[in-house]
Amino acid sequence: VKIAVDAMGGDHAPCEILKGAVDYARKAAACQNGAAAMGPVEVLLVGDPARIEAELDEAIAHSFSLSPASADGALPRDALNLRIVPAADVIAMDEHPTQAVQEKPDSSLVVSTRLVKEGEAHAAFSAGNTGAVMFAALRLLERVPGIKRPAIATPFPTEVGGRAFVIDAGANVDCRASHLVQFALLGAVYAERVGGVERPRVGLLSNGEEASKGNELTREAHALLARSPLNFVGNVEGNHVFEGSVDVVVCDGFVGNVLLKASEGAVRLTLGLLAAEARREPDEATREVLLRSLLRIRQRVDYSEFGGAPLLGVNGVQFIAHGRSDAKTIATGIGLAVAAARTGYVEAVRDALRDHANSAAAAGAAGA
Amino acid sequence: VKIAVDAMGGDHAPCEILKGAVDYARKAAACQNGAAAMGPVEVLLVGDPARIEAELDEAIAHSFSLSPASADGALPRDALNLRIVPAADVIAMDEHPTQAVQEKPDSSLVVSTRLVKEGEAHAAFSAGNTGAVMFAALRLLERVPGIKRPAIATPFPTEVGGRAFVIDAGANVDCRASHLVQFALLGAVYAERVGGVERPRVGLLSNGEEASKGNELTREAHALLARSPLNFVGNVEGNHVFEGSVDVVVCDGFVGNVLLKASEGAVRLTLGLLAAEARREPDEATREVLLRSLLRIRQRVDYSEFGGAPLLGVNGVQFIAHGRSDAKTIATGIGLAVAAARTGYVEAVRDALRDHANSAAAAGAAGA
Numbered sequence: 001v002k003i004a005v006d007a008m009g010g011d012h013a014p015c016e017i018l019k020g021a022v023d024y025a026r027k028a029a030a031c032q033n034g035a036a037a038m039g040p041v042e043v044l045l046v047g048d049p050a051r052i053e054a055e056l057d058e059a060i061a062h063s064f065s066l067s068p069a070s071a072d073g074a075l076p077r078d079a080l081n082l083r084i085v086p087a088a089d090v091i092a093m094d095e096h097p098t099q100a101v102q103e104k105p106d107s108s109l110v111v112s113t114r115l116v117k118e119g120e121a122h123a124a125f126s127a128g129n130t131g132a133v134m135f136a137a138l139r140l141l142e143r144v145p146g147i148k149r150p151a152i153a154t155p156f157p158t159e160v161g162g163r164a165f166v167i168d169a170g171a172n173v174d175c176r177a178s179h180l181v182q183f184a185l186l187g188a189v190y191a192e193r194v195g196g197v198e199r200p201r202v203g204l205l206s207n208g209e210e211a212s213k214g215n216e217l218t219r220e221a222h223a224l225l226a227r228s229p230l231n232f233v234g235n236v237e238g239n240h241v242f243e244g245s246v247d248v249v250v251c252d253g254f255v256g257n258v259l260l261k262a263s264e265g266a267v268r269l270t271l272g273l274l275a276a277e278a279r280r281e282p283d284e285a286t287r288e289v290l291l292r293s294l295l296r297i298r299q300r301v302d303y304s305e306f307g308g309a310p311l312l313g314v315n316g317v318q319f320i321a322h323g324r325s326d327a328k329t330i331a332t333g334i335g336l337a338v339a340a341a342r343t344g345y346v347e348a349v350r351d352a353l354r355d356h357a358n359s360a361a362a363a364g365a366a367g368a
Numbered sequence: 369v370k371i372a373v374d375a376m377g378g379d380h381a382p383c384e385i386l387k388g389a390v391d392y393a394r395k396a397a398a399c400q401n402g403a404a405a406m407g408p409v410e411v412l413l414v415g416d417p418a419r420i421e422a423e424l425d426e427a428i429a430h431s432f433s434l435s436p437a438s439a440d441g442a443l444p445r446d447a448l449n450l451r452i453v454p455a456a457d458v459i460a461m462d463e464h465p466t467q468a469v470q471e472k473p474d475s476s477l478v479v480s481t482r483l484v485k486e487g488e489a490h491a492a493f494s495a496g497n498t499g500a501v502m503f504a505a506l507r508l509l510e511r512v513p514g515i516k517r518p519a520i521a522t523p524f525p526t527e528v529g530g531r532a533f534v535i536d537a538g539a540n541v542d543c544r545a546s547h548l549v550q551f552a553l554l555g556a557v558y559a560e561r562v563g564g565v566e567r568p569r570v571g572l573l574s575n576g577e578e579a580s581k582g583n584e585l586t587r588e589a590h591a592l593l594a595r596s597p598l599n600f601v602g603n604v605e606g607n608h609v610f611e612g613s614v615d616v617v618v619c620d621g622f623v624g625n626v627l628l629k630a631s632e633g634a635v636r637l638t639l640g641l642l643a644a645e646a647r648r649e650p651d652e653a654t655r656e657v658l659l660r661s662l663l664r665i666r667q668r669v670d671y672s673e674f675g676g677a678p679l680l681g682v683n684g685v686q687f688i689a690h691g692r693s694d695a696k697t698i699a700t701g702i703g704l705a706v707a708a709a710r711t712g713y714v715e716a717v718r719d720a721l722r723d724h725a726n727s728a729a730a731a732g733a734a735g736a
Contacts, residue, residue, distance in 0.1 A: 157637060158637075159636075159637055159640055170575060173575060173582065173583040174583045174584055205626060206622075207538060207541060207621070207622050207625035207626065207629075208625075214541065214622070215541040215542045215620075215622045216542055218622075237625070237626075237629045238625070238626045238627070238628070238629030238630030238631075238632070238633055239629040239630065239632050239633030239636065240629075240633070241630065241633060242633040242634060242636065242637045243633070251626075252583075253575070254574075254575050254582070254583045254586075254623075255622075255623060255626055257575035257576075257605070257606070258573060258575065258605075258606045258619075258623055258626055258627055258630075259606070259626055259627075259630045260606070261575075261605045261606030261607040261608075262606030262607065262609065262626075262627045262630045262631050262634070263606075263630050263631070263633070263634040264606070264607050264634075265606055265607030265608070265609060265610040265611070265631070266610060266630070266631040266632075266634040266635050266638075266669070267634050267635075267637075267638050268527075268607065268610065269525060269526075269527055269610045269635075269669060270634075270635050270638040270639065270665060270669055271638065272527060273664075273665040273668055273669065274642065274661065274665060277661040277664065277665065281657065283657075285654075286653075286654050286657050289649065289651075289654050289657075289658070290657070290658070290661065293642065293645040293658065296641075296645065297638060297641040297642060297645065300641055301634070301637060301638055301641065
């Protein structure tokens, strides 16, 4: 498997991106020698070769300083299966997405995605300008035939320890009910293939659990989902997302963005108060306990730790990470993108679309 | 000031409602003798007299056991300014709202609101069936002339310690842009009168800060708000609600409900993890510190502690509290309802509507 990593995209690029890529590459190289070997992974670092060269050795040194040669042995750079793919241009975080993609075909962001289109990579990963990544993926990879609107599936933490995938988390603001049904399908196939969940439970985000609750859009989507072959469990409310009672939460991208940002804000507020409690604690040993608790909780609930989210519904694996991702997040995200490529997610979506079409045709015939 | 409290509404009614009402009445009675005296408050306990009588003495005893005669002196029941108003019926939490209100005109919920309509009370407060409270208020108090859709203004905690009022938090699922503009007006007048904020900053909830971001509804509302005399600061995202950068956050009731429930869920998840950290802590003294921190944080961020939210835009003060509210929440909520009645909120809305109409007319004349 080959993964194209946009080395120049993100608030802390290329430094944190390279560190994350190196960390991932080390783990991948170590696994190859282990029992869980799944074939080699080559990480393509896409960007300005001079800048990447200048920072790569430091990233490798950093990685080894954190966890020195241990189980994986002291791997030299050559064994890490990294390759630099030159890209002359960079798209900034605040550039206009469509314009930037059109005007900078040689940017690291666009080249990463083009590598997937041309079969040179099996997945692309970028922490750069989110709108530009989406537009590049839509334009270069194109939609899976039959899919109207590709959507972003963002993992949310749950009380029981798993993840709920919220789709769409921000790609499409104005949606029709048929779009929501496709989001449900895309999310369910993803939760099954990549999340390893059997017959994922799909919930429709609404303002009440009863089928009669919701706005015009969700009431119509509810009726369509109830007739679909998906494992639809009905309406869910914002708090249910965190309870572990559903695997996929469907909503339009406007509402999904509000859900994501509100949750981030509420978590940040709560953890900020815990940090203040720690600062006020006079006893040093107790303060240490508070700070360690804070760190462990943050790892469970901080969205930026989750590694990124896939854009589902395009012909290829495209991951989008938060601009402020650090090395650890990048390493996690690259791993998720590789997993999505390995499990044949895109082919599974095509199969599921065919099944749905057949079942709709059968339902139509039965109704006639 | 007289406040009608639905003694039979809520998951823990009448017990917690009476305890909360007694706590509030004690504070109010104590204040009357103090420097901050603002005139007496009479609390009308609406419900089944036999059940209220049976539990009221216990509620008073409970209140005094928590904070025995101290600054306020040991007030006998007569000095508490409580009065029982009989209501023969009760609307259950899960009854169909409109049907229940129509079929049970003598329920504690409906009678509480009717007392406001008939001038027998200055505010009504209920922790009962939310839909029924809204319907009763709409039907009995009616809308302020010119207001199309009354809306719920829910206070959210912020990092800087104040509150942001989110309006609409759930009353209207499908809205037009002109409705959102009215929500902004209702929320701004409330934040000014009851929240004590001068020229409240109004933000429009969207999926990005730029004016071009949003769905069809919010983009249209953005243009209208930008032309209004309100202190409109532009689009805000879900996380900004908690940052203290705006006083009023405007959205439709569907999105507002998602925002509220998602925040509740994220806070619950985070505090649950902190509780688990405390349980795992072997040292007893350290565990106590963790638990005390948890308690203090919860008081800052738990929505059920905020006392309830007003239904704005009707001809009278109507507060709605969460069904699971405990005595402390009820006491806080009654205080908020009294404050809203005292500050002449409803009259201020009428004035603001006239100002807006004038400024719109002036803008129209200038444009012509």
